[in-house]
Amino acid sequence: MTEFVKPSVEYFELWPLLVVFGVACLGVVVEAFAPRGARYVAQVVLSLGGLVAALVGVVLVARDVQTYDDGAARGVLAIGGTIAIDGPSLFIWGLVLALAIGGVLLFAERHLDGGVSAFAGQASAVPGTDAETAAIAANREHTEVYPLMMFAVFGMMLFPAANDLLTMFVGLEVLSLPLYLLSGLARRRRLLSQEAALKYFLLGAFSSGFFLYGAALIYGYAGSMDFAAINEAVRNDVGSSSLLLIGTGLLSVGLLFKVGAVPFQAWTPDVYQGAPTPVTAFMAAGTKVAAFGAIMRLFYVALGADRWSWQPMLWIIAVLSMFVGAALAITQSDIKRLLAYSSVAHTGFILTGVLGLQATDQLALGEISSVQAVLFYLTTYGFATIGAFAVVSLVRDSGGETTAIDRWAGLGKESPVVAAVFAFFLLAMAGIPLTSGFVGKLAVFSVALAAGAWPVVVAAVIASIVAAFLYIRVIKVMYFDEPVGDGPRVAYPSVLTATTIAVGAAVTLALGVLPGPVLDLAAVAGEFIR
Amino acid sequence: MLTVLILLPLVGAVVTAFVPGALARLVGLGFAAATLVAGIAAATQYDAGGGMQLTETHTWIEALGVHYALGVDGLGLLMVLLTVVLVPIVLLAGWRESEAEGNGGAKAFFAWTLALEAMSLAVFTATDVLLFYVVFEATLIPAYFLIGGFGRAGRGRAATKFLIYQLAGGLVMLASVIGLYVVSANSGTPSFLLSDLAALDIDPITQRWLFAGFFIAFAIKAPMFPVHTWLADTTEKATPGTSVLLVCILDKIGTFGMLRFCLGLLPDASQWATPVVVVLALVSIIYGALVAIGQDDVLRLIGLTSLSHFGFIVLGIFVFSSTGGTGAILYMVNHGIATALMFLVAGFLIQRTGTASIRAMGGVEKTAPVLAGFFLVAGLAACGLPGLSPFVSELMVIIAAFEHHWLVGSVAVLAIVLAAFYALWMYQRTMTGPALTGVAPVVDLDRREVGIVAPLLLALVLFGFYPMPLLDVINPVVHDTLAGVGVAQEGGHQ
Amino acid sequence: MTEYVVLSAILFTIGCVGVLTRRNALVVFMCVELMLNACNLAFVAFARQHGNLDGQIAAFFVMVVAAAEVVIGLAIIMTIFRTRRSASVDDASLLKY
Amino acid sequence: MELYTPILALALIATGFAVFSVIMSAVVGPKRYNRAKLDSYECGIEPTPQPVGGGRFPVKYFITAMLFIVFDIEIIFLYPWAVHFDAMRLFGLVEMVLFIATVFVAYAYVWRRGGLDWD
């Protein structure tokens, strides 16, 4: 019988992961034992504390990561090589945690809706029944959302750090499952929200099925799920290449679904619209960051040697995403759907960056690598998105949040500040200079161009023109159109949402004016462990 | 120095935005005046020797090799001066109408105008391609809100159209900018500094691609024939003040950029592209003039005339002779002054008649001789009457055109005739003839308004007879540029 | 071993087609589960082929995930079913634009 | 594989027997039609056409089923762990304790929220 080798567990490097997970479990315990009154505070404090602790952990780990043996990358392989804690992982961890903090703040917002959070009083109660009314009368709310979110964060951290297909799959699910639930918990427009959850769940499960089968095939091809081993197998070209090809395809279906790339974008608008706006904000930002981390790791580390079989596919998908996303976004009449489609377009832009050169040895001195570019873009996108959705949650009318664009007319007069901030976020997404979005676009385009993917870049430029049009359209509505009826009302947020928006805007501006530090940080993050 | 020049109006904008409404206009004007002073101060420190002066360079984005680098050569200086001079005038002109019904309020107008001034100053002084691009795009935001926020009904749509056109151009240019970056990265460390980029030798094919990117952007900016359509709508809907800022300052960025980047960085490609560009320029000249003739809306008409004028400028730039170059640059200044005058006067006129339709006016000169006089001068300037400054520049451009090819020259001459036609016909239709019955007689310009437009008039006449100082500043620039392009020199004409 | 892989492929395809064609959320859901189990089969078959246990371990984890999906999926489907008295996917049409 | 063939044999016999008896009962038994006899049994009263709620039943059962799944999974992991415990020793113990504790958290939650209470 083969001797059992005890895997080493690098507790220090894993600290952030463990903290987040532990806090999530603690949250469940709190739910179980704390009296209902105390839960809200307890949960918020717990989650925030945990996230901050994890963030600190990330910084500490990042401060003294050693270069991995071959020297190109820095970091360690944890738990028998199943988790790679390298520069990019750490960067993404930090980013996800920061966004998650924003998410918690949004979740905890209670001022917008008359002293209750955005979540259903009792999800299990059928709207219109006594139980529902009772739940509302009792002023109940689901504080479970915080543990759920923490689990999602855990998944978001595990997903990009996973160094073998199985761990990646587990990460994928841990990230998705809580989000399925969260998107079904809206207090208002319950049915809409539940349908969003249903669609998200069914499609999500479907896609993860694809991912899994792809993993199985790759395993069948390489005889191992470890990325390094797969890379070896690809390089030595063992086994039947058809297995590899199909496997790669199926894997990318799963991943591209998560980032909402065309043709797997169908769920995006529905879920973004149906889910409670705080959830949408957190999900839109976090999922994309984590999933792109995973995509890069998979394609660069595991399938790097097979570049020529997947690159054309990514070319097409990138172009499609940009155009379909931008085009459909123009036809939208609902701000959340519009943002959803614009996120599809952004997926395309980020993919453009993924197409660039990643290994530093291929780069001219001082040229930025595509990992660097993508990480930077993710940062800019993440903060802009969470901020934008936070603003969306402020604009209301008698029926709660009003997301119909034409109802936003005259927002510029109703509340210049909110309108200005939102316009700023939109401009950032459009990539206007002096906003973070511009530098991000600049970075990804330049890496793609450097890698010779000029057709994609040209397409990207055209697509950004189309996209620019739709953002400007919204700005025009907010400022120059006459309000319909009594016009939109802006609910005054508590410090929580205000902070999130402020930070989002600040980061967007800072990264637009002085992107240097973050770019350098991303550069220091360096390469994946391969 | 230049940083101060840029920061002044920027700070002004912020302050103006936050001081109480009554004070806002004074504060804004104050800052504009301060900027004017600063600009003149800068001009005094500039010696006509040529080359980049008053330069300052700081690293901005290390990873991308971007620098915060400023500096002016003669061309830049003139543009800066033009800007700092025109802005206060515009502010004064917009003193009252900016708070008219349905507008964003005087405070916003002043703040945005100052912001715009700051951005354009940055554009004219930037010596780092990316920095240039950044501010180039950044000018759009204040411009957008100026157009959309002030003026006549339908301005929102016009503003959007404007922004889309500009952004489209900008993004195409972005592609080229990135292209430059990649090229420079491949040849060692990436950098966006003009000086570094000029040093590169780029293979012809790449050059042509990059050139296309830049040129399209600038062609949209300084409206040239196929991509001019935003101009007319904008000038028609926006307030005259805004139009002045747009046409007389912002659009100069287009021709400015052509000289700086197309000729400066991509000489071979520029020469390769000359035929096309010249043809386009001619088309814009004629087309602008012809369409202008048929117009009924005064502001729209003026907008279209400047289309034809920009045609002249581009023509002058792309015939690659010092005469042409000098003429073009001179033209940029003169056109700025003349058109500004025309817009403002037209603005006053519209304020009084309450309509911009030529058909709805008539016999103004009987009740408002002064106004009519200004209007006439402006019109004559537009059609290049000797003695007024545009004449000099136009003449030089046409000479250069003939040197280039007789056909080109003759077409250009034809344009002058048309220009005379539209200018005079417009004057005749609006000012002369019987005063309209039923409408209150148009009152004449008051002191303030005269005070506003008088300096422009003076400038027209002055530079008409004595363009020397300008030429001194211009010649070195032209010389350097043409040297870059590699065209045989034959000293500056006067 | 090949025949097992082929079988798993067939199962996977059946599940896939089921998801795309069936209308009842529960049935769709079962089809997804079928897909997951097809993956399990493939994993185990490959594990046998390569003579290492990774595939079998994978099968374990897949079971866990499948279980989690069952739990969450049933919860969601039940809630919406109780709200609108039908589990048909077509009825969930409020989000069409 | 040959470890499993005997099971197949037994299965065949058993199935044969079961199917045989199902058929037999249909063949041998008498047939005396009587409407009431074919109604589903409801203590003699007129039967409801459908089982209550159209074949739907309390959510409780779902919850039980879900809990069962969760614990079954835990067991799936416990068995191999137990079989090879001697190889893993302390490490195995610690890891499994952590695992059980995690599951236990969820269990405690369900318990507190009354998921385990039947009326």
Next chain:
Amino acid sequence: MSILPLASELTKTPLDQFGQDPWWVIALKAFFIFLILVLLTLFNIWFERRVVARMQHRVGPNVHGPFGLLQSLADGVKLALKEDIIPKAADKVVFLLAPVIATVPAFITWAVIPLGPEVNFFGHRTPLQLTDMPVAVLFMLAIASIGIYGIVLGGWSSGSTYSLLGGLRSSAQMISYEVAMGLALVAVFLYAGSMSTSEIVFAQDRLWFGLILMPSFVIYMISMVGETNRAPFDLPEAEGELVGGFHTEYSSLKFALFFLAEYINLATVSAIATTLFLGGWAAPWGVENVWDGANSGYWPLLWFFGKVFIFIFMFVWLRGSLPRMRYDQFMALGWKVLIPVSLAWTVAVATIRVISLEGNINRTYLVAAIAVLLVVTVALMFVGEGKGEEAEAEVEEREEPHDAFAGGFPVPPMPAGGAVRGAAAPLSFATGRTTVTASAEENHE
């Protein structure tokens, strides 16, 4: 990441005996097992009736055959001659299939139960066990749980309320107790280091697990009663509430099959208990000291069935003496007592094992483990009957006919604060798409 060794490497010596039988041996063995089970069932029924009768000071069946031994056979024949009814409301196919599904697994489980050591079987040496495999016990559990399908399907397909509820109840309670049962077995595997039944038997040659793992044994015995729906846990057939439970609608041999399955399961769980906890076919200690032939030849059959009958008698005894439990108490026992206890016990066993395996143990680890364990158990102690908390999980049972689209959403009263809360403005879906009637069928498809 391969933490487990190869499946094939699990095999140790005892397993090698299996898989070499010629086909006729296999066929014979299979047939004998089948025969034994049928006879055993007939006997058990008689046995139960007699014993219960004795306990109630009656005589019990004593007419047919010696001591009425043939009574149950007669009953069987009688059942065969009864009319076989398929209710109108029933789902024909499933209704017919259910008894088969319930019966077959009951038989198959016995394939891996070791009845004895290697013997001379018509001149061919083979163990008294149909077959064995590295995961035999897992196999048994798996097959056994297939049997549950038979019951729940039977209940559902009858189209009768009682059957439905009965079927649900029995499945619910079976799965509930299956968890406890499964957890109880972990300790056994931990000590036997294998899941193959024969090896487990061999592993007990010195000391029966029933003694060293007493808690597991007890838990197993309780849960096996629940598993077989026997008194006092026979709620699925609670005549008082549910008439016959899931087999209310079944008659004649189909009913007989359910009956058969139930009694075979009875024997099965007893056999498993014997194998896992009472040393299987091995003779009680002391016996082989006085007579060393005790564990060779066909004698082990004696010991084996002896032990089995002890369990069966216990079953009967329970039925004779204990009243039926209330459903909630019953579930509470399963979920709130058995599962936590067996979990804790499993951890305890593992800890003991570790300590015994490596004498010098790193205290810190041990303390940590124990601490976690304590925390867990303490947490459990704190969990009283969650006062008032139940209300939260109590999900709205009442499905009063209410169109979810009338306004779409709940419209609560304005709170004192005057804030807008609850209802969304009726969006695009003021028009009802589905009607209540349409949905009833849909959830069957």
